Amino acid sequence: MELILSIAIGVLAGSGVWLLLRPRTYQVIIGLSLISYSVNLFIFSMGRLRSNAPPVLAGQTGNIADYADPVPQALVLTAIVIGFATTALFLVVLLASRGLTGTDHVDGREQQ
Amino acid sequence: MTGWAHHLIIAPILLPLVAGALLLLYDERRQFLKGVVNLISTLAMLCVAVTLLRFADGSTTGVYQLGNWPAPFGIVLVLDRLTALMLVLTSVLAIASLMFSLARWHKVGAYFHTLFQLLLMGVNGAVLTGDLFNLFVFFEVMLAASYGLVLHGSGQQRVRAGLHYIAVNLSASFLFLIGVALIYGVTGTLNMADLAVRIPAVTGNDRLLLEAGAAVLGIAFLIKAGMWPLSFSLLNAYTVAAAPVAAIFAILSKVGIYVLLRLSPLFFGAEAGTSEGFGSKLLLIGGMATLTYGMIGVLASQAMARLAAYSVLVSSGTLLTAIGFSDTGVTGGALFYLVSSTLTVSAFFLLIELIERGQDPAAGILAVTAEAFGDEDEDEAEAEAGVALPGTLAILGVCFGGCGILLAGLPPLSGFIAKLAMMVALFNPAETATGVSTTAWVFTLLLILSGLSALLAMSRVGIRVFWAPIEAVVPRVLIVEVVPIVLLLVLTLALTVQGGPVMRYMEDTAHALRAPTQYIQDVLSAPRVPAPGEGGAQ
Numbered sequence: 001m002e003l004i005l006s007i008a009i010g011v012l013a014g015s016g017v018w019l020l021l022r023p024r025t026y027q028v029i030i031g032l033s034l035i036s037y038s039v040n041l042f043i044f045s046m047g048r049l050r051s052n053a054p055p056v057l058a059g060q061t062g063n064i065a066d067y068a069d070p071v072p073q074a075l076v077l078t079a080i081v082i083g084f085a086t087t088a089l090f091l092v093v094l095l096a097s098r099g100l101t102g103t104d105h106v107d108g109r110e111q112q
Numbered sequence: 113m114t115g116w117a118h119h120l121i122i123a124p125i126l127l128p129l130v131a132g133a134l135l136l137l138y139d140e141r142r143q144f145l146k147g148v149v150n151l152i153s154t155l156a157m158l159c160v161a162v163t164l165l166r167f168a169d170g171s172t173t174g175v176y177q178l179g180n181w182p183a184p185f186g187i188v189l190v191l192d193r194l195t196a197l198m199l200v201l202t203s204v205l206a207i208a209s210l211m212f213s214l215a216r217w218h219k220v221g222a223y224f225h226t227l228f229q230l231l232l233m234g235v236n237g238a239v240l241t242g243d244l245f246n247l248f249v250f251f252e253v254m255l256a257a258s259y260g261l262v263l264h265g266s267g268q269q270r271v272r273a274g275l276h277y278i279a280v281n282l283s284a285s286f287l288f289l290i291g292v293a294l295i296y297g298v299t300g301t302l303n304m305a306d307l308a309v310r311i312p313a314v315t316g317n318d319r320l321l322l323e324a325g326a327a328v329l330g331i332a333f334l335i336k337a338g339m340w341p342l343s344f345s346l347l348n349a350y351t352v353a354a355a356p357v358a359a360i361f362a363i364l365s366k367v368g369i370y371v372l373l374r375l376s377p378l379f380f381g382a383e384a385g386t387s388e389g390f391g392s393k394l395l396l397i398g399g400m401a402t403l404t405y406g407m408i409g410v411l412a413s414q415a416m417a418r419l420a421a422y423s424v425l426v427s428s429g430t431l432l433t434a435i436g437f438s439d440t441g442v443t444g445g446a447l448f449y450l451v452s453s454t455l456t457v458s459a460f461f462l463l464i465e466l467i468e469r470g471q472d473p474a475a476g477i478l479a480v481t482a483e484a485f486g487d488e489d490e491d492e493a494e495a496e497a498g499v500a501l502p503g504t505l506a507i508l509g510v511c512f513g514g515c516g517i518l519l520a521g522l523p524p525l526s527g528f529i530a531k532l533a534m535m536v537a538l539f540n541p542a543e544t545a546t547g548v549s550t551t552a553w554v555f556t557l558l559l560i561l562s563g564l565s566a567l568l569a570m571s572r573v574g575i576r577v578f579w580a581p582i583e584a585v586v587p588r589v590l591i592v593e594v595v596p597i598v599l600l601l602v603l604t605l606a607l608t609v610q611g612g613p614v615m616r617y618m619e620d621t622a623h624a625l626r627a628p629t630q631y632i633q634d635v636l637s638a639p640r641v642p643a644p645g646e647g648g649a650q
Contacts, residue, residue, distance in 0.1 A: 020279070020283065025275065028279055032279070032282050032283070035283070035286050036286060039286045039289050039290055039293075042289075042290060042293055043289060043292075043293040046293040046294070046296055046297035047297075048297075071296065071302070072293070072296065075245055075292075075293070075296070078245070078249065079248075079289055082249070082252045082285075083285075085256070086252065086255075086256060086259075086278075086282055086285070087282075089256065089259055089260075089278070090278050090279070090282065093259070093263065093271065093274055093275055093278055094275065096263070096266075096271050097271045097272060097275050100266075100267075100268045100271050101268055101271075101272065106275065106276070106279075107272070108268065108271075108272040108275075
C-alpha cells in the first residue's frame with residue numbers, strides 16, 4: 001500500500017514538474033494541477049496509512065489508536081480549496097496573456 | 113493586556129477583512145467612497161497597530177485563542193514585539209501607498225481597494241499567527257491579493273511578469289505544503305511553540321525527515337524573500353507593478369524575512385541538539401550571494417524602477433546574511449535595517465513614478481494602461497484630482513537625494529544607523545569569544561560596497577534626470593502624491609532622532625527572538641477565557 005501510494009505521488013509530481021518546465025502556458029497549468037494532486041496525496045499520507053482497518057468504529061469504546069489522524073484530513077481539504085482557487089486565478093491570467101500577446105508561450109513571444 | 117483590549121489582537125485581521133468585503137458591495141463608479149472606506153480602515157489599522165506595539169513592549173506575549181481552545185490544540189494568534197513591529201510597518205506603508213494611489217492609480221483597474229485590504233489582511237495574519245498551517249493560509253490570502261494587484265493597470269508587460277510571478281509563487285506554495293506536512297508527520301503538531309518543545313526530542317531518521325521538511329519549508333520562504341537564484345520573477349514583478357502596488361509590495365519580501373527571523377531561532381535554537389543552527393550556513397552564503405547580485409544589478413540598471421527592484425534584493429540579502437549570523441546584536445541591527453530599508457524602498461518606488469511621469473517609458477505604460485481599461489478621460493482625472501505642486505522639481509530632487517542617502521547608508525538618515533548597528537555587533541560578537549570571523553569581514557565589506565554601489569547608481573541617475581536635460585520636463589505632480597513620500601522620508605529621519613529608544617526596542621526584540629523560552633511558555637500556558645456560564649470575569 002505504501003509503495004503504491006509513493007509511486008503514485010512520485011509519478012504525479014514528476015510529470016507535474018516536467019510539464020511545469022515546458023514553454024506553453026497550458027502545459028504549465030496542467031503541471032501545476034498535477035503537482036497539487038501529488039502534494040495533496042502527500043499531506044494525506046502524513047496521517048499514516050492503515051490497511052484492513054474498519055472504516056466505521058461502531059460499538060467500540062474509544063481507543064484513540066483506532067482512529068485516523070483528523071488533522072491531515074483537515075489540512076488537505078484546505079489545501080485543495082486554496083489550490084483550486086489559485087489555479088482558477090492562474091487560468092484567467094493565462095487567458096489574459098494569450099489575448100494580449102497573441103501567443104501561448106510563457107514569455108509572451110515565440111522563440112526564434 | 114486584559115478585558116476588551118485583549119480582542120484588539122485579532123483586529124488587524126478582522127478590520128481589513130470586513131472593509132474588503134464592504135468595498136465589494138459598491139461598484140467601480142463609487143471610487144471616491146471606496147477610497148474613503150479604504151483610508152478609514154487603514155488609518156484605524158495604524159491606530160490598532162500602535163496600541164498593540166505599546167502593549168507588546170510593556171507586557172508579556174499576548175496570546176489570543178481562537179475558539180477558546182488552549183494552544184497546542186486550537187489555533188492561536190500571538191502578539192510579541194516582532195509581530196507588533198511588522199504590524200506598524202505594514203500599516204505605515206499601506207497608508208503611504210494608499211494616499212499615493214488615490215491621486216490617480218486606483219482608477220486604472222477594477223477592485224483595487226478590495227484587493228488592497230485583503231493583501232493587508234494576509235500580511236497581518238501571517239505575522240500574527242502562531243501556527244504553521246494558518247501561516248500557509250494567510251500566505252495564500254496575501255499572495256492571491258498580490259496576484260491581482262501585480263496585474264493592476266493591465267498591459268502586456270504586467271501580464272507577462274504577473275504570469276511568471278504567479279507560476280513561481282504557486283510552486284513555492286506547494287513546497288510550503290510539503291514542508292508543513294513533513295514537519296507534522298514527524299512531530300504531530302503544527303503550533304510553533306509546541307514544535308519548539310518537541311523538536312529536541314526527535315531522534316534518528318525522524319530528525320533527518322524533520323530537517324528535510326524544514327529545508328523544503330525554508331525554500332518556500334526564501335523564494336518570498338528573494339534569495340539569489342530564486343529571485344528572478346520577483347525582480348520583474350516589482351519593476352512593472354504600478355507604483356503604489358510596488359510600494360506596498362516592499363513589505364511582501366519582508367514577510368518571508370519575518371518568518372525566517374521567527375522560526376530559525378525557535379526551531380533550531382540552542383536547545384535543538386544536533387540541529388542547532390540548521391540552515392544558518394545556507395542563509396549566510398545565500399544572503400551574501402543575493403547581496404552581491406543585487407549590488408551588481410543596482411550598478412547595471414538603467415531604468416529607475418529596475419534600480420529600485422534590485423535595491424529590494426540588496427535589502428533582502430543584507431537581512432538574510434544577518435539572520436545567518438545567529439547573533440543577538442546583529443539581529444537587533446538587522447531589525448532596525450528592516451524597518452529603515454522597507455520605508456526607503458517604498459518611498460523610492462513612489463518617487464520613481466513621479467519623476468518618470470514626464471518621460472517616455474512610464475508615459476507609455478500609462479497609455480497602454482488607459483487603453484486597456486478604456487480610461488480615456490485622463491485630462492479630466494487630472495483636473496478633478498486636486499492641487500498641483502509648485503516647485504515640483506526641487507521637491508522631487510530633495511526626496512530623491514534623501515532616498516539616495518538612505519540607500520547608500522550615509523548619515524544623517526536611518527540607513528547609516530542600521531548599518532552601523534550591524535557592523536558594531538559584528539565586531540563585538542557576544543556569544544562567542546573567538547574574535548571576528550572571516551565571514552564577518554566579508555559581510556562588512558559587502559555592506560560598505562553595496563552602499564557605495566547605491567551611491568554611484570543614484571548619483572548617475574540623479575544627474576541624468578535632474579541636471580543633464582537642457583529642457584527639463586516638469587512632471588505634473590499633485591500634493592497628495594508627494595505627501596506620502598515626504599511622510600516616509602520624515603519617518604526615517606524620526607528613526608534617526610529617536611535612535612536610542614528605537615534601538616532599545618529592536619534589541620529587546622532580538623533578545624526575545626534568540627531566547628524564545630518566554631514565548632514558548634506564554635503560548636503554551638495561556639489560560640482559557642472562562643465562558644459566561646462558568647462564572648468569573650475575563
